[in-house]
Amino acid sequence: MILFRRFVxxxxxxxxxxxxxxxxxxxxxxxxxxxxxxxxxGYFLERKGAHVFEYAVLAMILMAxxxxxxxxxxxxxxxxxxxxxxxxxxxxxxxxxxxxxxxxAKMSDVGFDIIGVVLGIGLVYTVRGLFLRRKKKQ
Numbered sequence: 001m002i003l004f005r006r007f008v009x010x011x012x013x014x015x016x017x018x019x020x021x022x023x024x025x026x027x028x029x030x031x032x033x034x035x036x037x038x039x040x041x042g043y044f045l046e047r048k049g050a051h052v053f054e055y056a057v058l059a060m061i062l063m064a065x066x067x068x069x070x071x072x073x074x075x076x077x078x079x080x081x082x083x084x085x086x087x088x089x090x091x092x093x094x095x096x097x098x099x100x101x102x103x104x105a106k107m108s109d110v111g112f113d114i115i116g117v118v119l120g121i122g123l124v125y126t127v128r129g130l131f132l133r134r135k136k137k138q
Contacts, residue, residue: 010065010068010069013061013064013065013068014065016061016064016065017058017061017062017065020057020058020061021058021089023054024054024058024089024093025093025096027050027054028093028096028097028100028103029096029100030100031100031101031102031103032100032101032102032103032104033102034102048109048112051109051112051113051115051116052112052113052115052116052119053116054113054116055086055090055112055113055114055115055116055117055120056116056117056119056120056123057120058086058089058116058117058120059082059083059086059116059117059118059119059120059121059124060120060121060123060124062082062085062086063078063079063082063120063121063124064124066078066081066082066085075125075128079121079124079125082117082121083114083117083118083121086113086117086120087110087113087114087117090109090110090113090114090117091110093113094106094107094109094110097109
């Protein structure tokens with residue numbers, strides 16, 4: 001019964017998590033261009049910034065979901081599980097891209113994904129700290 005209640009409490013975040021994973025999968029499934037890639041700085045920042053943003057959001061949603069599901073676990077434990085699962089999804093996403101026409105699997109992209117995961121987890125810690133500090137003052 002307790003497990004079912006935890007699942008129901010985490011359900012809205014679970015829906016958001018599934019939706020966001022599908023968004024990432026959709027963008028990863030789009031075929032690349034058969035023409036040589038643009039090597040400008042703007043193109044690089046756009047592509048790699050998208051990786052960082054996608055995985056920062058993924059980490060925040062995943063952490064919220066896991067926090068509701070594992071309520072008695074310390075936050076750092078949830079953060080480590082989030083890091084592992086989101087990083088693993090980044091690896092599987094790159095493997096998936098290997099099979100998409102004119103795309104490829106790059107370990108550097110996994111690195112940008114992990115940077116996004118760390119930033120997302122850091123943002124959760126920062127916002128939580130500010131919230132707790134503000135709550136303490138009241």
